[in-house]
Amino acid sequence: MIYLIDMRINAKKKRPWSPEPKPQQTGRKDDHSKFYNSRAWRKDAKAFLDKHPLCAECSQEGKVTPATVSDHTKPIRLGGDPWSWENRQALCTHHHAVKSGKERHEIERGRG
Numbered sequence: 001m002i003y004l005i006d007m008r009i010n011a012k013k014k015r016p017w018s019p020e021p022k023p024q025q026t027g028r029k030d031d032h033s034k035f036y037n038s039r040a041w042r043k044d045a046k047a048f049l050d051k052h053p054l055c056a057e058c059s060q061e062g063k064v065t066p067a068t069v070s071d072h073t074k075p076i077r078l079g080g081d082p083w084s085w086e087n088r089q090a091l092c093t094h095h096h097a098v099k100s101g102k103e104r105h106e107i108e109r110g111r112g
Contacts, residue, residue, distance in 0.1 A: 032076055044083065045070035052090035069096040075103065 035041055048070040058065035067090030074080030074087055081087045091099065 032082075035076070035082060041082075048085060048088055049090055054090065055092035055095055056089045057095040058092055065092045067091055068093050071096055071099065 049067055053067060055063075055065040055067045069091045071089050071091045072080045072082065072087055073089050076082050
């Protein structure tokens with residue numbers, strides 16, 4: 001006799017003794033996660049990266065690095081058009097992190 005066990009039964013079960021998880025704090029005033037997680041954005045960002053496969057910053061440094069992020073040059077929170085390809089640049093993970101860090105620092109200093 002074969003017994004089938006469904007492991008998904010306990011996966012979503014609410015445990016009253018467990019505290020509710022806190023939402024992730026990003027430090028951002030405007031949360032655009034719904035936009036960035038949308039199917040339309042993922043499809044458009046992939047099309048942009050297919051057309052612009054190399055990191056723009058690395059190219060200026062004379063390096064050849066694959067781009068992994070479709071980055072808004074003017075952030076959406078500052079009025080940048082989220083869908084315009086003219087408002088985007090292809091960046092590698094490193095350069096996107098550097099740019100995001102600078103923007104975050106400017107926000108904290110009250111300049112953004």
